[in-house]
Amino acid sequence: MPAPIRLRELIRTIRTARTQAEEREMIQKECAAIRSSFREEDNTYRCRNVAKLLYMHMLGYPAHFGQLECLKLIASQKFTDKRIGYLGAMLLLDERQDVHLLMTNCIKNDLNHSTQYVQGLALCTLGCMGSSEMCRDLAGEVEKLLKTSNSYLRKKAALCAVHVIRKVPELMEMFLPATKNLLSEKNHGVLHTSVVLLTEMCERSPDMLAHFRKLVPQLVRILKNLIMSGYSPEHDVSGISDPFLQVRILRLLRILGKNDDDSSEAMNDILAQVATNTETSKNVGNAILYETVLTIMDIKSESGLRVLAINILGRFLLNNDKNIRYVALTSLLKTVQTDHNAVQRHRSTIVDCLKDLDVSIKRRAMELSFALVNGNNIRGMMKELLYFLDSCDPEFKADCASGVFLAAEKYAPSKRWHIDTIMRVLTTAGSYVRDDSVPNLIQLITNSVEMHAYTVQRLYKALLDDISQQPLVQVASWCIGEYGDLLVSGQCEEEEPIQVTEDEVLDVLEGLLVSNLSTPVTRGYSLTAIMKLSTRFSSVNRIKKVVSIYGSSIDVELQQRAVEYNALFKKYDHMRSALLERMPIMEKTASNGPTEIVQTNGETDPSVVETKHPPPVTQSTNQATDLLDLLGGNDMVPVIQTSVPTKPASAGGELLDLLGDLSLSGGPAPTPAPSVPTSQPPFLLDGLSSQPLFNDIAAAGIPPMTAYNKNGLKIDFTFERANPNPNIAVITINASNSTEADMTDFVFQAAVPKTFQLQLLSPSSNVVPALNQGTVTQVIRVLNPQKQQLRMRIKLTYTHRASSIQDLAEVNNFPPQSWQ
């Protein structure tokens, strides 16, 4: 068989290939030749073949069949063979294959070889890819070599030890005695690797860290020698003596000095010296300065030194070299938390970096700018940042937009400014804004009550221009739904009011519904907005038509909404205005995370959170929430039981369906309501025994009380205990009207503190006849497991003499027997 070709030949041949396929063919041919040559077990040419294999591996072709051959080469006596063998082992083998364990013995022998280069090869390979088993076996040998006087081997042994420690941290103690004399070496290579070893040990173990603190004076001395020694041709790099070693030592000093006053004290002088004496014209000087600055910032240095450090960073920022600027921005970002004021001084330079062409620098500058924003510079900074947002690459826009929102929220000087800023972000980077900022914005707008007219006007104008940016469209349609009446009324203090008719507004909203640019979520928003306008606008018919069209929409969400709204028009028209009322002010628990909104005092009803999809449920819940807000710390919802009294219990069932996930205890569930008002026929109590439980009242002995008496409306509470459960108090309210006009659309709502549970049954009617001709009765069941004092807040809504009246009252005068 002809001698296998040399590596050089192979490379030359491969380079003549003109296409990938040709190259692949050549490689395959050569691989076959190599394979047969391996099978012949020919020692002379193995080295050559493996070298070729490694070359092919680099180009990306599979070469694992050469792994065993590498091992054979390592076992050979020739240096040439060993060299290629170890290289092959490092490139082809790794600890996941069992084959590598076969190397252990060879490496062990080679670590004790007479030739230092063979020992070096073995150390190198062990340090690169030694597995934990190998490291465990061979750690002793490495440790021995760490103490040798041969500097070439010593430095390699030090790095090998680092690898061993990384793989098997328990062996760290083993190397401790050998480190004693490491720093007294003259050879810079050994010094360098020793410092690396010490650094690794200190980073891994706080005990070691404490132990090595005593080395600080020695390190300081070495550093001093390096700086002061003058020109030394051996270690000179661009005029500075061994900058790599200086940087390493500075890094170790940083670790040793952190959180330790004594060590930091010892380092102060040398750090100041390095900072002032180092030449900055070349990159090496800057590398040292940079490391010095990082060290100064990390240890407990005195303030003068810190100011010096930040000034150096400031100088870096003005440097022409982009690398230096990048590095400076990175370190300023790290220090801005601790030395905020010092960094503020360089704010204008940082802001200029936003305009740099380099993407990496722009990103750093943006992060740093957000960190520097505070109450004083908010206006100026925001101008710059908004300008940046306009012109930056898309990859930045989402982060920038979120950053702007956060900063605006924290430091907005005025509500109008805040809303203007939001508008600007939405219109320029609207499609990059994160989805969860939409609810945040809605909440913000709701809470800035005086700005409603202005906001809705601006949003409307923005919608006229552009409906492609979904977050903008969603916020705008929500606002128009809420504040559409302000829009058409033409009142706006902040700017020139625009003249808009109801039809125009509805046109815009309907346009959103049909546009291809709108996502399903956006369509949901617009449909709900249109519905809300039915109580604010007069063109109800048009709205009815729109809503009924969507009752047969393919989109299930839209369809459901339309059907429910339709039902609202048809069967529950009297509830419509109450349900679609203005949103109350929402509270926030914490201003972190855009997902954390509206949690009103323990009210964890999920429907409250989803204010962006407000089916009527939310509206009604929010009204209850309103009530509960004021009481503070109440839970429990279903306080609204306004089933039309002409219908039997099943109507209440439908109401339940309509109100979706409103919990249940509101029962027009046909539970036997034990109250029987004497003067009114009990509509809801079909099929229920009408045993007058009034006897029980007397028996229980709880006196009735007047809960409310105002404007001619009087509400009395009578009590009894439900027999099976003594913790439940059953209260019957009797509402009577002493004025001359009827009170219609009467709705009674109640809320209790958290420890109670409330169940409100359906009222007997919603008309309180005038002149005490009749009463409206309703049963409340209160569960009081903790026997706490009963308190209740009630809300009354009714229409009297063509005006709608609402009132809130607190009932505190419950007789003690009702809750004991």
Add this chain to the structure above:
Amino acid sequence: MIKAILIFNNHGKPRLSKFYEHFNEDIEQQIIRETFHLVSKRDENVCNFLEGGMLIGGSDYKLIYRHYATLYFVFCVDSSESELGILDLIQVFVETLDKCFENVCELDLIFHVDKVHHILAEMVMGGMVLETNMNEIITQVDLQNKMEKSELLLADKCSFA
């Protein structure tokens, strides 16, 4: 720690690839391609630091590169290495190659890829910087090459005998 050292030319052909952490072969090739893609897009006058690609892993890793004539020298490092220091290291590496090969050019790297590996092994070991003194490195490399040569001569003598 240095995670990988890559040298490739202006068309993305790898001239040296050394990984100090284990990856599968195809992942290695993917990394080379991705790195080339990122680095070749860069303008001439931007900074030499790039946030690393997804494959080579995570937010802690940066690509530090230098462009010499037709070759890109890329070091992929984590935050424990000084960025400016690595730039200097690349410079030392290239100067060493220059001394070893007499005015090194791409062809030298192509035909003597094993020698480049040996030089690199004297500078970086296990992902950590071993020696930065150019003369020291060259001395050691020369001595080892001499050993190889003497072995070859010996082998030739024996085969004739």
